[in-house]
Amino acid sequence: MAVKPLGVLIVDDEIPLRQELRIFPWEACGAEWIGEASNGSEALELCADCVPDVVITDITMPVMDGIALTRELRKRYPNVQIILLTCHSDFHYVQEALRLGALEYILKVSMEEEELKQAMVKVRAAIAKERLAQDHAKREQRQSQAVLFGKLLHGQMPGSSDWHSIALSEDRPVLLVRVLLDIPHPAYLHVKEPIQKWLNERESSDPGWLSWLTVRDREYFMLINCERPSEDVLQSLGMAMQDLTELMNRESTMLERSATAYAHASEAVTSKEGLASALAYSNEWRDALFYDRSPEESRVFAGQASPLTDMSEKKAKEISELLRKASSRSVASLKECLRGEFMDWCLAERIKPGQLMERMLNWQVEWLKEQEGAELGGVSIALLMESGTLSQMVACMIRDIAAVELGRSRSRFEIRLAVQWIKDHLKEPLSLPVIAEQVGLSPHHISKLFREETGSTVNQYITRLRMEKAIELLRHSNKKVYEVAEEVGIPSYRYFTVTFRNWTGVSPTDYKRNS
Incomplete structure (x- = not known):
């Protein structure tokens, strides 16, 4: 995968220096020039439209100098790396800027191409290290939030320590979005990784998407920074669900029908009690979706669903x-x-x-x-x-x-007898001659009749029954994979694994882990 070039913003009140840096061979550093400003104030305006990866700034400038700019960048855009351009007389300023978080400094009077290239190498290393730390922190936060949501969904009362991963207040309202994916379980396993990659990219690119998490297969939660579920927000979510729907149908090769993504957006949540209530409402929506959703049409729901009744x-x-x-x-x-x-x-x-x-x-x-x-x-x-x-x-x-x-209407007695005998002896070694002997026909004759009346060969039928039983055992029992293989009449672990993967698209171990 191609490495995305680093966006570089130049800030200096000297036009000749800006011109020199504008034509610098940034491509050789894995970077690109994205803009320039004559002072810190202009630079901040540019950052509001397009946040750079690195800012190369002079220290002494009118309106807003490099020290003030560094302070504001660390506050507003903590991930931006800063390289200082300075004169010998500015060294005490350099110390202050480095203390505030600038990464490197270069003397203007002796600046050479190789020195700037080395500074960019240092920038990329710092960005990689920062992203690694952020990814680790995000994973830990996601796991903590999943534990909290799991307890709330099961009616348990979380402890005070469970809430540390979510910041809720009147000043920071969030929307709880619950997403359900209408896709068969084996097909979902194929698209799970692309879905979570898409969620990570959306979380990184959209400041409003605070986090995403999952507690159950084919179900995700998002926390979105928002004061209320406005039309614009709901429209944006609708487009996101369309993107997810298209992704599932594009990535999966196992779909007999179109997969669809549905979402429910809560009212603004500002407290623990509000989050618990929003989850309860989303549970009602989840059940009501059984009646309310349209196949193959992604949709975003808001508010409470129509009530459901008990089976009297x-x-x-x-x-x-x-x-x-x-x-x-x-x-x-x-x-x-x-x-x-x-x-x-x-x-x-x-x-x-x-x-x-x-x-x-x-x-x-x-x-x-x-x-x-x-x-x-x-x-x-x-x-x-x-x-x-x-x-x-x-x-x-x-x-x-x-x-x-x-x-x-179609089945002959001998074929019904063969089918029943196969079901009763599925755990045993099965072959066409053995089955033919049980029903009193020749192997050739029963093979011909079986295909005519069932639409499959005897071996295909046996494999289907064994794989269906394997799926059931892997999902609903505690048996180990080799025990399941023996239970369905395939004692060879390797052969069972290959057959199961060909049938479902995933290994039995992965299927059991994700069931």
């Missing part, structure tokens, strides 16, 4: 009766009901998403039992319970219902 026994019976009537007519009628009456009922009642998904999972398990003993697989359960929207949940249910319908 009466409402559970209403759902069951609605789906029972539709199911009694036909599977097609059931699917039509899910897309129509059921979704309308859910949008009207706004049941808390977790309660609704749990109820629908139980209903679907019971419905499948009635369909020749069909079962809901672990991946199907995970997809349903992780649905980000009502429409996604309904789509998961319809897909599983359609799969049962298709299997019932």
